[in-house]
Amino acid sequence: MLAETFAVLAGHESSLFTVSPNGLQLSESFAPLLHPGERSALISLASIAFLYRNVRSFARSPSHRPNEYICALASAVGAELKEYEALVVKTEESVLRKDDALVGSGSFVPMSALLAIFSGWEPPLAALSSLIAEIKAGPSEGNEPNWPAGKLIDLVHRRARTGYSQVADIFNRLLASLQRILLHHLNAYLLHGIPLPADSIPSCISPETKEAIVYVGDAIAITQKEGWTQSLPRELLSEWTSMINNASIFETQTFDTLVASIRTGVSEWLWAHVLTRDDIVNAVESLADYFLLRNGEFSVAVIREVERLKADRLRSRNSIIRAQDLNHALLRASVGTSAETDPSLSKLSFTIPSGTMRPFLPHLTKSNTSMSRFSALPDFSSFLLGTPIQLTYPLEFPLSLFLSPSALQTYSRMHAYLTSVRRAHILLLDLWSSLSLAQRKRRKWLRIGEGGENEEITMRTILLRRSWGCVREMIWFLEVLWSYIGGDVVDTCYRTFREKMGLPTSRTRTVSRPQQETLPGTEILDFTTLRQLHTTYLTSLTSASLMASGPLSTIIHEILQTCERLVGQVERWGGDVLPDLLGAQMEGGGGMIERQQVVEEIYEIFTENLRDFFSLLATSPLLPTRNADMSTFVNASCVLNATMHGANGAASMQARRQVEHLMLKLDFNMQLSDPSALIERRL
Structure with missing residues (x-):
């Protein structure tokens, strides 16, 4: 029975346990042989194992459309399970070595001792299993679930705000893996004009910063599309790339300041090299x-x-x-x-x-x-x-960087x-x-x-x-x-x-518009x-x-x-x-x-x-x-x-x-x- 229990904890199925509408149950032929306390401990261990098997199934093969963010989340979940899997191997090794802290009288392993070892994993596995269930039941396109990056990050971020420190730490690490991909995409969009889906930006980013991101990305994309020969200075691109990759979208004030500085720099470059004051x-x-x-x-x-x-x-x-x-x-x-x-x-x-x-x-x-x-x-x-x-x-172009269709409609x-x-x-x-x-x-x-x-x-x-x-x-x-x-x-x-x-507040009209007006002051x-x-x-x-x-x-x-x-x-x-x-x-x-x-x-x-x-x-x-x-x-x-x-x-x-x-x-x-x-x- 002990070997069967470890096999179940490792994620294998067993005939000792059956799933009924009332939850996990011990086999009817096996349950009468056990003490009520042992039956309760075994069912609790089996519940933890069932949660682990559900989470592991998502980590190994997420049943979703191929998606960078879903794959990254699955990989991060799999990394979190390694600690649990190591605990199963370590515990089984202790039993085989007849560790006095676990094996009583060198021949008896209480189920309550095993439950005490693995009970700490029940809240994290339950939280991860609930997350996976919500992802599977989330927004869909056709017959397949479809989670945009922004909504997925919002979901994990919302679940990370919990008072249970172990669960919060796990979800924060999941967030870090998702954020890493988002920052790479933002980097490509802001500095190189590579398209970014509109639903990729999570709600933790302020509306003003979203507008700045879209403005800068679209401006760079239009510039490259029009075949503009000049580009942003390489040193400036390298500096901004490093700053973006080391940023955190959840530190709102710092991230807003970073994007605002990039927008200012790109705007000044556009004004100096693409769309001039004279235009x-x-x-x-x-x-x-x-x-x-x-x-x-x-x-x-x-x-x-x-x-x-x-x-x-x-x-x-x-x-x-x-x-x-x-x-x-x-x-x-x-x-x-x-x-x-x-x-x-x-x-x-x-x-x-x-x-x-x-x-x-x-x-x-x-x-x-x-x-x-x-x-x-x-x-x-x-x-x-x-x-x-x-x-x-x-x-x-390049006047489209300054004027919008709605502004021309107003005119x-x-x-x-x-x-x-x-x-x-x-x-x-x-x-x-x-x-x-x-x-x-x-x-x-x-x-x-x-x-x-x-x-x-x-x-x-x-x-x-x-x-x-x-x-x-x-x-x-x-x-x-x-x-x-x-x-x-x-x-x-x-x-x-x-x-x-x-x-000047007034100008003298000439037969042709001057190429450059003299600007007062500096x-x-x-x-x-x-x-x-x-x-x-x-x-x-x-x-x-x-x-x-x-x-x-x-x-x-x-x-x-x-x-x-x-x-x-x-x-x-x-x-x-x-x-x-x-x-x-x-x-x-x-x-x-x-x-x-x-x-x-x-x-x-x-x-x-x-x-x-x-x-x-x-x-x-x-x-x-x-x-x-x-x-x-x-x-x-x-x-x-x-x-x-x-x-x-x-x-x-x-x-x-x-x-x-x-x-x-x-x-x-x-x-x-x-x-x-x-x-x-x-x-």
């Missing part, structure tokens, strides 16, 4: 000139060229507009402007997501929009052409938003010119008055005065809004961003900080321009639609709100009444939108709320300065003053803030 300056200036409409003459020319393109296609048989036609309009718009000789212009292009389209006339009826003012942000990309279009900029949305406001302003100014021209022509014949007889005189006078008043107030609002967005927001953010980059700005400044710059632009505010941008969207509707109506009437006298006599009073109703409706809608806009502007907080649907705006200088210098009272006061400046320009005569002082605005 970034040129890209930021080009994006500001053409996407943020800082090149005003070119932006106005583009709007007028697109309007002319639509008008030409409406009059021709070939009414299809393609993206190529819009790109030709860009080139025509650049003639005679500073953009004509700018090489960055060749990188700009329009895209039409729907492919091709026919030009649309403005809607002449009130838009029945179902968009809630507290829901998704409105889409301004369809104002310029009548269907959604996007201005794009190529994201090529495209800003371009659509700013162009929509600027276009509405231009159309209203053209409408004002059209009404003035029609009035001058009328005065050549009528001298005084608007013509007509009896009641017709009054109707024509009221219609003309109301139309002039409506156009005047629309132009006034858009001029105030554009001066705020273009001057107080875009220029402020852009100047502050250039200042933080160490560049301040060195690291690449990581520059990316953060650019992210803050974009956030400030979208927030302070009111585009990021669902309620405010929706009202602006409705106002632009109302302005476009008025322009379209007057164009339909021949460029004048008053019909010529002969036509009015033929139509009778019906035509005048119809026009008056249309102008009245447009005026009332615009007035209501203007009051809603001012009310939201006066009551909305400066900082966005957590609810994205109710988020409002952040003032440009407030965000940029608060992010770079820390939030302080001075920045908040500056933001409040700038917003109040916008409100004062909108409410100079107190017609919006004090309804009791409102004078009848009907002329």
